[in-house]
Amino acid sequence: MTESTKQQIDVCAASELPSGEMKLIDAPDGAKIGVFNCDGTLYAIEDRCSHDDGPLAEGPFDSDACTVECPRHGSLFDLTSGRPRTLPAYQPVTTYPVTIEDDTVKLEVS
Amino acid sequence: MATPETIITNAPSERPAEERDLAGINADYKEKFGFHDSETGYAYKAPKGLSREIVESISEYKDEPQWMRDFRIKAYEHFESRPTPQWGGNLNQIDFEDIHYFVRASDKNSRDWSEVPEDIKNTFDRLGIPEAERKFLSGVGAQYESEVVYHQVNEKLEEQGVIFTDMDTALREHEDLVREYWATIIPPNDNKLAALNSAVWSGGSFVYVPAGVSVAMPLQAYFRINTENMGQFERTLIIAEEGSDVHYIEGCTAPVYSTDSLHSAVVEIVAKPKARVRYTTVQNWSQNVYNLVTKRAVAHEDATMEWVDCNLGSKLTMKYPSIYLLGERAHGEILSIAFAGEGQHQDAGGKIIHAAPKTTSSIFSKSISKDKGRTSYRGLLEIAKGASESKSKVVCDALLLDEDSRSDTYPTIRIGEDDVDVGHEATVSKVGEEQIFYLQSRGLDEEEASKMIVNGFIEPITKELPMEYAVELNRLIELQMEGSIG
Numbered sequence: 107m108t109e110s111t112k113q114q115i116d117v118c119a120a121s122e123l124p125s126g127e128m129k130l131i132d133a134p135d136g137a138k139i140g141v142f143n144c145d146g147t148l149y150a151i152e153d154r155c156s157h158d159d160g161p162l163a164e165g166p167f168d169s170d171a172c173t174v175e176c177p178r179h180g181s182l183f184d185l186t187s188g189r190p191r192t193l194p195a196y197q198p199v200t201t202y203p204v205t206i207e208d209d210t211v212k213l214e215v216s
Numbered sequence: 217m218a219t220p221e222t223i224i225t226n227a228p229s230e231r232p233a234e235e236r237d238l239a240g241i242n243a244d245y246k247e248k249f250g251f252h253d254s255e256t257g258y259a260y261k262a263p264k265g266l267s268r269e270i271v272e273s274i275s276e277y278k279d280e281p282q283w284m285r286d287f288r289i290k291a292y293e294h295f296e297s298r299p300t301p302q303w304g305g306n307l308n309q310i311d312f313e314d315i316h317y318f319v320r321a322s323d324k325n326s327r328d329w330s331e332v333p334e335d336i337k338n339t340f341d342r343l344g345i346p347e348a349e350r351k352f353l354s355g356v357g358a359q360y361e362s363e364v365v366y367h368q369v370n371e372k373l374e375e376q377g378v379i380f381t382d383m384d385t386a387l388r389e390h391e392d393l394v395r396e397y398w399a400t401i402i403p404p405n406d407n408k409l410a411a412l413n414s415a416v417w418s419g420g421s422f423v424y425v426p427a428g429v430s431v432a433m434p435l436q437a438y439f440r441i442n443t444e445n446m447g448q449f450e451r452t453l454i455i456a457e458e459g460s461d462v463h464y465i466e467g468c469t470a471p472v473y474s475t476d477s478l479h480s481a482v483v484e485i486v487a488k489p490k491a492r493v494r495y496t497t498v499q500n501w502s503q504n505v506y507n508l509v510t511k512r513a514v515a516h517e518d519a520t521m522e523w524v525d526c527n528l529g530s531k532l533t534m535k536y537p538s539i540y541l542l543g544e545r546a547h548g549e550i551l552s553i554a555f556a557g558e559g560q561h562q563d564a565g566g567k568i569i570h571a572a573p574k575t576t577s578s579i580f581s582k583s584i585s586k587d588k589g590r591t592s593y594r595g596l597l598e599i600a601k602g603a604s605e606s607k608s609k610v611v612c613d614a615l616l617l618d619e620d621s622r623s624d625t626y627p628t629i630r631i632g633e634d635d636v637d638v639g640h641e642a643t644v645s646k647v648g649e650e651q652i653f654y655l656q657s658r659g660l661d662e663e664e665a666s667k668m669i670v671n672g673f674i675e676p677i678t679k680e681l682p683m684e685y686a687v688e689l690n691r692l693i694e695l696q697m698e699g700s701i702g
Contacts, residue, residue, distance in 0.1 A: 175403075175405070177405075178405075179403070179405055179406050180403030180404060180406050182403065191400065192400045192401070192403050193400070193403070193406075193512065193514070194406060196540055196542060196569065197571070
């Protein structure tokens, strides 16, 4: 990925994504991305389980552990790294940088 | 102590001549394994059926920590929300409300054989367990119904830090270690049956081998169901630290009943770098048992994981031991034997996932079908992107002993790298008249000739078993072969 292909998109107002909440958004390329607030720190991962390509971000979210569980087969993903902590998934999912600028949550995508 | 009262069902002398003549499958199963004991003196037997209350009561009864209670409840919700799988064997006939999910035969788990209740002791004596322990095992566990009634491990191994105990005790005495690995290999939401096991699990083995320790003789667990309409849901976790070596063997039998029982285990294995784990199963459940098991292992860098899976009994088995090769140069091997006679469906196989470079694997599957029995090989070989220079070989051979039997092969191969070496061979053969004729010309009768062909067919796998088990497996298969000719 080169710098020139990256772009920032607005997710929502910071107040709309409190701790323990997740927002699912559409990226410009059509992919879905889940933006999570883990106890005040924001993380974003692609909405795709690396096990079978099913949706991931709307699975059970543990804000304290900063993990999301695949609703289909139970793989637990670390939101800070995108890596699975449990099988059956064994490959990481894509993560995206998230920032808050002017009270707006912004996502950097390619 | 309960009154010793063993009821032998259908003793040989009472069997009508026609039944003896038709003896094909597991000819003497009823006499040798299929007896059942009286339930007099049982400590606890949950009512039939599954509910949130039953799940909570199991946890309550075992006085478990809160995280395990929460885990069970969550798993129960997964089980309830998932449909029954409609692939593989027919699971629609299982009545999940007609099963006892927890039966405790004895109040205690002994380390002294003389303390085991008399009737349970008699059962395991008949099955040869204490004798095997004395002769060639490093440790043994005996599970009767839902819980382990006897557990022993060689003192020298214990001094070296080896833990071999039942899972309930492990949760009490090594909670942190259990929790670190628990359900990381097979999460409760992996599949419907893993969810069921996670909700109502009881018993099973916990094995921990410290770094560099080699367990020279096998550890063995023996699982026995006695109650009719019983569900056995043991949970096994094996952790082999760096450079360690362990061989775990399990065997299982149950009484012959006219209604069905359910066995649904979860087995998780972690082979750390350079560790070697072999897990051998000789599955000989009676033909009224549904055997629906999830087994999965991970092998880290330079580790070796081997499943030796022999399926002879049960009404329906659905079991596909899997290995995730997560570290460079990890090696995985699955050896599978399935034997299906009348009324049996063995849906077996294995899965290997190459997730790191230079990993190697092989799957050898041998299935034998007779008397309308059905065997299926269902396998997955996956080489993930990045697992370059990996090698794998899959061989599945099926032997049909008559016109009415059936064998199916469902191999899936996914390859995400170019620089790999993957081979797949499959054969289906019938025992031909020419083969029989040739052996008869060497002085064997027809039945002996047929047995010799079958023994030769499975020999690549039996030679991997410890001698005592190879002899037992050959004997079991010979029993199944009786009456198969003419």
